[in-house]
Amino acid sequence: MSTIISLSIRNTYSCVKYLHCSFFSSKIEHAVSKTSGKVVNVAVIGAPNSGKSTLINRIIERKICAASNKVHTTTKLARAICYENDTQIIFLDTPGVVTYKEQKKYKLPEAMVGACHKSLRCADVVGVVHDVSSRWTKDSIHTDVINILNMVRDIPSFLILNKVDKLKSKRQLLSIIRNVTNGVIAGKPLPNSEGDSARNKLVRGYSYFSDVFLVSALTGDGVNAIKEYLISNAKVARLHYTPDQWTDQTPETLIEDAVRAKFLDFLAQEIPYNLKIYLEYYDELQEEGKVICSVGVECPSERIARLISGAGGGRLQQIKSYVRSDLMDVFKKSVVIDIQLKVKNKPLEMEIN
Numbered sequence: 001m002s003t004i005i006s007l008s009i010r011n012t013y014s015c016v017k018y019l020h021c022s023f024f025s026s027k028i029e030h031a032v033s034k035t036s037g038k039v040v041n042v043a044v045i046g047a048p049n050s051g052k053s054t055l056i057n058r059i060i061e062r063k064i065c066a067a068s069n070k071v072h073t074t075t076k077l078a079r080a081i082c083y084e085n086d087t088q089i090i091f092l093d094t095p096g097v098v099t100y101k102e103q104k105k106y107k108l109p110e111a112m113v114g115a116c117h118k119s120l121r122c123a124d125v126v127g128v129v130h131d132v133s134s135r136w137t138k139d140s141i142h143t144d145v146i147n148i149l150n151m152v153r154d155i156p157s158f159l160i161l162n163k164v165d166k167l168k169s170k171r172q173l174l175s176i177i178r179n180v181t182n183g184v185i186a187g188k189p190l191p192n193s194e195g196d197s198a199r200n201k202l203v204r205g206y207s208y209f210s211d212v213f214l215v216s217a218l219t220g221d222g223v224n225a226i227k228e229y230l231i232s233n234a235k236v237a238r239l240h241y242t243p244d245q246w247t248d249q250t251p252e253t254l255i256e257d258a259v260r261a262k263f264l265d266f267l268a269q270e271i272p273y274n275l276k277i278y279l280e281y282y283d284e285l286q287e288e289g290k291v292i293c294s295v296g297v298e299c300p301s302e303r304i305a306r307l308i309s310g311a312g313g314g315r316l317q318q319i320k321s322y323v324r325s326d327l328m329d330v331f332k333k334s335v336v337i338d339i340q341l342k343v344k345n346k347p348l349e350m351e352i353n
Contacts, residue, residue, distance in 0.1 A: 036238055036239055037086045037087065037088060037236070037237070037238070037239045038086055038087040038088070038231075038234035038235060038236050038237065039087070039088045039090065039234055039235065039237040039238075039239060039240060040087070040088075040089055040090070040124050040125065040230050040231075040233055040234035040235065041090045041092065041122050041123050041124045041125075042089060042090065042091050042092065042123065042124070042125055042126075042127055042230060043092045043120050043122070043123035043125075043126045043127070044056060044091055044092065044093055044126075044127045044129060045120075045126060045127070045128055045129070045145060045148065046128055046129035046130060046131075046142070046145060047130075047131065047137070047141075047142040047145060049131070050129045050130060050131040050162060051067075051129055051131060051162040051163060051217045051218070052065075052093060052129045053065035053066060053067040053093055054067045054217040054218060055129060055160065055162060055215070055217035055223065055226075056080050056091045056093050057080075057217075058217050058218075058220050058223050059082060059089075059091070059223055059226065059227050060080050060081070060082040060089075060091070060246065062080075062246055062329060062330055062332075063258070063326050063329040063330050064078070064080040064246060064247045064249070064254065064330060065078060065080055065091075065093045066257035066258060066260060066261040067261060068261040068262070068264035068265045077092060077093070078092075078093045078247065078248065078249050079091065079092055079093070079247060079248040079249075080093055080246065080247050081241050081245055081246050081247060081248075082227070082246075083243045084227070084231055085231075087231045087234045088234075088239050088240065088241065088243075089227070089230050089231065089234070090240060090241070092122060092123060120148065120151075120152050120155065123152075123155055124155070124156075124233075124235065125155065125156045125157065125158065125230070125233060126149070126152065126155055126156070126157040126158075127157070127158055127159075127160055127226070128141070128145060128149070128157060128158070128159050128160065128206070128209070129160045129162050129217075130159060130160065130161055130162065130180060131162055131163050132161050132162065132163055132164055132166075132167060132172075132173070132176050133163040133166035133167065138172075138176055139175070139176055139179040139180065139204060140179065140180065140204035140205065141180050141204065141205055141206055145206075146205075146206050149206050149208070150206075153208060156210050156233075157206075157208065157209055157210065158209055158210050158211040158212070158213065158229070159180065159181065159206075159209040159211070159212045159213070160212075160213050160215060160226065161173070161176065161177070161180075161212065161213065161214050161215070162215055162216070162217050163216060163217075163218070164214045164215065164216055164221075164222075165216040165218070165219055165221065166216075173214065177190070177212060178190055179204050179205055180204065180205040180206070181205050181206065181207065181209055181212065182204070182205040182206065182207040184207045184208075185209055185210070185211070185212055186209070186210050186211065187208075211229065213225055213226050213229070251282060251284065251291070251331070252279045252282055254327075254330055255279055255282065255293050255295060255327060255337075256277050256278065256279055256295065258323050258326045258327050258330065259277050259295050259297070259319075259323050259339065260272070260275075260277050261326075262319050262322050262323050262326070263275060263277070263297070263308075263319065265322075266315065266318070266319050267308065271304060271307070271308075274299075274300050274304075275297055275298065275299060275300075276297070276298035276344075277295060277296070277297050277298075278295070278296050278298070279293065279294075279295055279296075280294045280295060280296045280340070281293060281294040282294075284331075284333075288334075289333045289334060290333060290334045290335070290336065291327065291331050291333050291334070291335045291336070292335075292336045292337075293327075293335070293336070293337050293338075294337070294338040294339075294340065295337065295338070295339050295340070296339075296340050296342055297339060297340065297341050297342065298342050298343075298344050299341055299342065299343050299344065300343075300344055301343065301344075302343045302346065305341045305342070305343050308341060309341060316339060316341065319339065320337060320338075320339050323337060323339070324336075324337050
């Protein structure tokens with residue numbers, strides 16, 4: 001068996017098939033009744049910036065969940081829906097684990113602190129996204145994530161090792177898997193794992209994952225295996241949403257979140273967390289297949305507003321271009337967007353488009 005594991009590691013992402021099919025597979029059993037389709041509710045949790053939203057967007061093939069290169073892009077529980085044949089996969093995209101200290105530091109909504117717990121109450125299965133590219137945290141799961149999992153141990157959970165494309169040596173994968181699972185998957189010890197007494201001393205991982213997937217949410221490698229896994233574990237039920245629904249968020253919220261995510265990408269340090277973003281105008285022209293919108297961005301000072309705008313308004317124009325591209329991916333339509341910078345309690349001397 002150890003030969004199979006080592007050979008699969010050399011095959012990089014394809015090793016997930018060996019891990020899932022030949023050794024660690026454990027399907028979730030559900031009662032069956034006569035209804036109109038199958039449904040599976042998936043809570044996706046993990047440390048901030050582990051790639052939860054990017055992964056969901058890749059699976060459903062729409063940029064519904066806001067994603068950026070900074071922590072705490074997702075600030076509330078959002079549902080993203082994928083419909084495949086007769087099966088509806090409902091992803092519960094949650095904010096990263098947030099402490100009260102972080103909530104105050106980044107001026108985040110208070111609801112973020114309990115968002116993970118709320119999503120778990122709705123879940124049939126829990127997917128834990130773990131970033132393996134960080135040299136500091138790749139070998140241990142966030143303590144708060146482990147605590148949450150221990151609270152809902154009766155709900156099946158699986159592990160998603162994300163950003164494997166960034167690992168310089170794929171040989172690290174087996175070591176990381178051992179560490180974050182405490183050497184146990186689906187109740188079975190990994191080949192060549194240490195004895196029970198040694199494993200019990202480990203506090204870096206979680207011992208009750210049913211399956212492990214190795215993926216790159218950014219490139220899409222390994223993502224289809226997760227989708228197939230969820231479909232196979234869906235339970236027969238009445239569909240919660242119609243086949244043409246792909247989120248529970250309003251268009252207005254999607255637009256505001258897309259703008260916020262791009263400001264997080266383009267602005268340094270804590271500046272974007274101090275901006276108030278709100279939709280001023282929205283219209284969807286069905287016949288022309290076009291979305292028209294205008295977004296206001298309230299800045300704490302005129303200095304910040306001009307910093308955001310950049311020389312000749314170049315930075316703001318670049319941000320608008322990226323937001324437009326993301327929204328076209330969301331709505332699958334042409335998008336016209338305007339972003340206006342405004343100073344809190346003071347009109348800007350020169351309007352910045």
